Amino acid sequence: MSLQESAHEDFTHEDVSRRKFQLAVIYGLSAVMGLALSIPAAIYLLLPPRAKKEEQWVEVTDVNRLPAGHPEELVFRRNRVDGWKVSSEKTSAWVIKKSESEVIAFAPSCTHLGCAFRYEEQKKTFLCPCHTSNFDLEGNVLDGPAPRPLDRYLVKIQGGKVLLGPITASPEA
């Protein structure tokens, strides 16, 4: 083998090795990029979206701060989780302390068409100004077009704090 042929053969081996290395780098980077892109896609496709977690409990006040038997409107913020979207919204509840261990809380919307109702101190009823539905302090319909009692929040008392959970729709009257 001549000197020239030997040099040519060495060059070819180096060239092949470099090419193999470059291909390995390209394949390696492609695999890493593919993996990086597929992980979020796999999470999106395989994990179910979070359910509407209105089951989250929100602390709204101390039991001691509520006057017994008298409705108080409490305004608070709660997170609404819808799929992957989490938003914070301002809402309210009409809360009545029946005893140190029992508190009820009404959702703020009338069960007719959803208007905000208010408490009528003199009559001790809730009045909806839209179509004059009236509700007693248990949320029952006294008169008006409202088809069912007021909806209630789930309520629990922990360590002297009042926590509100999801709203449960009242059954049709």
Ligand code: FES
């Ligand atoms: S929305 Fe309340 S009575 Fe119609």
